[in-house]
Amino acid sequence: MIKMTRKPSAFELRVYQAVCLIPCGKVTTYSALGREICCGSARAVGSALAKNPFAPEVPCHRVVCADGRLGGFHGETSGPWLDKKSALLHGEGVCFIAPDRISLNASTLHQFQAPPNQ
DNA sequence: AGATTGACTAACC
DNA sequence: AGGTTAGCCAATC
Numbered sequence: 001m002i003k004m005t006r007k008p009s010a011f012e013l014r015v016y017q018a019v020c021l022i023p024c025g026k027v028t029t030y031s032a033l034g035r036e037i038c039c040g041s042a043r044a045v046g047s048a049l050a051k052n053p054f055a056p057e058v059p060c061h062r063v064v065c066a067d068g069r070l071g072g073f074h075g076e077t078s079g080p081w082l083d084k085k086s087a088l089l090h091g092e093g094v095c096f097i098a099p100d101r102i103s104l105n106a107s108t109l110h111q112f113q114a115p116p117n118q
Numbered sequence: 119a120g121a122t123t124g125a126c127t128a129a130c131c
Numbered sequence: 132a133g134g135t136t137a138g139c140c141a142a143t144c
Binding site (some may be wrong): 029030031034040041042044045046047048049050052060063064065066067070071072073074075077078082 | 121123124126127128
């Protein structure tokens with residue numbers, strides 16, 4: 001049971017909102033998210049998602065590690081939920097290079113900022 | 119208020 | 132190529 005004794009902080013809400021913007025079939029990394037919203041520490045982002053009070057509302061499964069691994073899901077770094085995360089990403093058209101690894105290509109990674117040059 | 123942990127990342131060996 | 136160490140930011144104890 002995830003602790004939700006308090007309402008999410010502004011920082012966490014920022015993370016949830018950013019994740020919510022990720023379109024289907026694309027993913028983002030904790031660091032990329034952190035850089036976009038505030039700081040650059042993926043830990044803060046991951047920590048926020050770990051509490052994720054908006055489970056199905058926020059497509060937290062679209063957030064993966066910078067290495068291309070899935071990272072965690074439902075507050076667990078391993079388990080049946082991780083399998084679900086991979087299944088969701090695969091179902092959305094994400095390119096997998098391994099059962100637990102996805103291809104972090106420009107087509108797979110979602111960019112928050114619109115392309116500056118085009 | 120201080121110390122520890124956490125869905126991370128990059129560097130080093 | 133794989134395991135360990137150090138760095139970061141915010142939340143929780």
